[in-house]
């Protein structure tokens with residue numbers, strides 16, 4: 544089975560601001576973005592979705608709506624696909640956040656939650672719970688799950704699925720609106736990365 548993960552298009556927020564669970568609107572038209580992404584999916588040879596799953600945040604849900612109109616399919620919402628919660632850091636400029644707090648977070652990325660939001664460990668449990676849905680699935684080997692989600696979620700899924708440290712996948716470039724395609728072969732050892740950031 545295949546996982547096709549789609550990052551939302553650009554949100555209307557300055558890149559210097561910290562945002563994770565903040566519900567930022569899209570800066571672009573959802574239907575136009577959906578058409579462009581659908582063209583990219585077709586060029587890759589991804590089968591049309593029969594159903595889409597999306598993060599509840601509008602930057603994803605609105606794109607999922609556009610894709611659902613384009614493909615004439617259903618959309619389901621799954622809160623496990625929401626971006627990490629940066630707590631008190633949400634909405635602050637990254638360069639305005641206390642340097643010592645940022646350093647302490649980077650030094651213990653897995654457990655630190657001095658911002659009062661989610662630790663990476665908590666985030667991993669939530670996102671991993673969603674990925675686990677597809678581990679023991681008995682669906683046909685050709686089945687595809689299409690999900691609209693966030694950069695942090697996609698990097699966490701790649702880390703868990705490919706057995707790579709999150710510190711590594713956090714460094715992989717991932718554009719707004721980018722597609723990631725993972726495949727789990729029947730009887731295979733695990734997931735393979737077919738495409739990253741296309």
Ligand SMILES: Cc1cc2ncn([C@H]3O[C@H](COP(=O)(O)O)[C@@H](O)[C@H]3O)c2cc1C
Pocket residue numbers: 550551562563626627652663666692693694695696699
């Ligand atoms: C450990 C960790 C550090 C992060 N720093 C930024 N993001 C993530 O949160 C922000 C919102 O993502 P999007 O635009 O796709 O909704 C981005 O900066 C993204 O990289 C992170 C996520 C995680 C898990």
